[in-house]
Amino acid sequence: RKEVEQDPGPFNVPEGATVAFNCTYSNSASQSFFWYRQDCRKEPKLLMSVYSSGNEDGRFTAQLNRASQYISLLIRDSKLSDSATYLCVVNNPGGGADGLTFGKGTHLIIQP
């Protein structure tokens, strides 16, 4: 199984700051990319899909660089409620959940 590598955490960031997470994947044939958010003792929930052209959802911006096999997530004007673990998820050829590879997650702590 190919790997997904994420920035090590935890990230301690003051409220209102901008924070960026990086993720690299090793399978150049990977097809779909996601960022999931997992709160402590909760299940992962989809934050946003990542498209080749990059996409934005409010304070969140995701970028994909296929040449470098690199995904990023940018959070602007961070809120206390953004504190969570952010999982980079890649869907490999063949599709379906048997192609999903999860990163170990980046732990974000927003400090007041």
Added chain:
Amino acid sequence: SAVISQKPSRDICQRGTSLTIQCQVDSQVTMMFWYRQQPGQSLTLIATANQGSEATYESGFVIDKFPISRPNLTFSTLTVSNMSPEDSSIYLCSVLGGAYGYTFGSGTRLTVV
């Protein structure tokens, strides 16, 4: 997106016993997936549960240890058999929710003593 009801939410079990985890989905889905998340680790797929056929297990997971049932398109169970402390983990079921990506159940936090 699909709504999944997973239970139990947590349990503490004696080694050598078995625990069955249930997931109920509010819509019909072709495939349901079972994951394990060990402390401080990422999610690892255990198996894919298909209605009407045998589950497909990932490398390192076997049917004798993790038998799965899928009696219909809205329900599945995962049993953790002959448990040992190494089986202490969070177990999650998941379905593909179309444009919403994969939706997860709330998880079962298992502690084996």
